[in-house]
């Protein structure tokens with residue numbers, strides 16, 4: 001175990017250096033694209049944390065991503081030119097005006113019944129704070145209920161799945177304050193002091209790349225704390241952990257919430273680089289896609305799941321630019337997923353670990369058993 | 383007379399009309415090793431479930447020394463000083479043997495208290511000793527999933543020893559073991575004698591003879607007899623209860 005740690009960290013370092021160097025070889029169009037993929041990478045890491053380390057397969061991670069995205073998008077919407085040019089010195093989102101009742105005051109406080117909820121979002125930092133607070137609060141409440149009730153395995157997945165669909169409907173339905181299907185578009189740029197994060201410039205790329213690096217390293221450190229190790233024990237055998245005296249639901253809820261915070265953070269970064277927030281973030285397909293990324297990259301490896309997400313998206317983008325391949329590519333992704341699930345239950349990250357085992361641990365003479373921990377032992381955790 | 387470590391007073395559980403444990407009253411002294419005997423379905427495992435909080439009792443009380451722990455949450459009962467080994471061996475399969483024991487050495491129940499690195503020097507010492515005692519020092523860096531059945535059972539015993547509870551409940555610690563493995567297990571259990579109060583469920587009479595002081599026989603959820611090995615073996619009620627079964631005594 002300990003013999004592999006330096007190698008793991010070396011891989012993190014290589015990854016960080018690579019993403020930091022990307023601006024040297026890419027034009028602003030690709031840089032913006034890759035920034036989005038790095039955000040997806042962050043989502044992959046969030047999935048690995050909850051699925052691989054906590055044993056909680058969240059099929060509704062899009063809920064937290066969407067929550068983060070909408071919170072910041074509300075602030076950026078109010079900062080946009082289109083909101084400021086409404087014949088008032090106070091910003092009002094354009095879609096609220098289009099749909100306002102005749103004679104309604106053109107003020108954020110009261111243009112419609114719920115528009116006052118937008119008031120505090122005039123401060124960008126309130127939006128940022130809410131982008132973390134809302135996902136964490138949702139995950140905290142959901143986790144407390146679900147894990148205290150000892151719901152586990154596939155039932156948690158079904159609950160998360162149902163919840164993301166429910167919230168998606170609510171968001172679409174709350175058209176007067178969310179702009180329904182169309183989502184929030186025409187956003188202003190994120191600002192820190194005088195620095196404006198135009199999505200197509202290098203500093204914006206670095207905002208994402210540095211954020212991702214910090215998230216990866218923190219998540220990795222977190223799972224190496226005592227709490228992180230106990231969490232893995234909980235994943236392997238909840239009851240055993242309970243009878244050793246651990247308050248099992250507190251571990252599950254905490255890490256579920258951390259995973260949600262990462263997804264919310266990713267949602268905010270996505271809004272900065274893509275300039276919109278939409279209910280599609282809470283589509284079922286998107287949440288499932290995240291799980292596929294993590295499965296291919298390796299759910300038991302934070303870095304592996306992150307790289308899986310980036311790799312799949314980079315390949316997708318390249319391939320779908322080739323005429324006629326776009327449709328076939330979807331089938332290829334599906335096929336890769338099936339093959340990985342069948343033959344590489346721990347994904348590419350797991351494969352890398354095994355190779356390291358074979359070459360490093362063997363050489364040191366400790367590895368007659370360079371066997372893989374197969375899917376059976378990890379699934380038996382439920 | 384030693385202090386009483388565990389007091390069970392009229393404990394019952396009703397599974398929709400079926401009383402798997404029915405008015406069991408018994409006391410176990412501090413440092414004692416008590417064997418629970420009984421045919422399949424006599425209620426031995428259920429009794430342990432009731433003591434450790436896995437199953438909630440419908441009447442009766444359980445005391446750990448002077449603290450009533452009846453129907454507390456499992457992890458609180460564990461923190462109060464009750465450790466338990468399951469009939470089906472359960473360890474943390476994807477963690478190494480050493481990691482398993484380190485987890486057990488951790489004294490803080492909640493997540494926030496454990497947001498720090500390392501388990502400390504005390505833990506290291508304890509873990510080394512326990513590895514020695516359960517004979518898994520060489521396997522310490524192996525993932526627990528690769529251990530043999532016997533080794534897994536010893537690792538689970540090791541978890542309990544590391545946890546260091548006042549009372550250890552062992553449910554069939556030698557189930558599925560070879561003779562040699564059974565013997566090694568009795569050495570480990572004998573080693574714990576005196577340091578912990580131990581309650582063991584066991585069918586294997588050879589093992590019982592190696593470790594037993596006092597035996598309590600359960601039958602149909604009730605206490606049938608209590609005494610030392612010889613008294614139990616010659617007790618007519620016990621013989622009668624086992625008549626027709628293959629007579630494990």
Ligand SMILES: Nc1ncnc2c1ncn2[C@@H]1O[C@H](COP(=O)(O)OP(=O)(O)OP(=O)(O)O)[C@@H](O)[C@H]1O
Pocket residue numbers: 397400402420421422423424425426427428429469
């Ligand atoms: N949750 C439950 N609901 C209903 N009946 C139960 C439940 N748990 C146990 N029982 C029943 O209670 C009886 C006692 O079971 P228990 O597992 O305690 O027996 P045991 O003495 O441990 O037997 P064995 O030697 O086979 O392990 C059995 O008839 C069992 O079917």
Ligand SMILES: [Mg+2]
Pocket residue numbers: 426427428469553
């Ligand atoms: Mg039993």
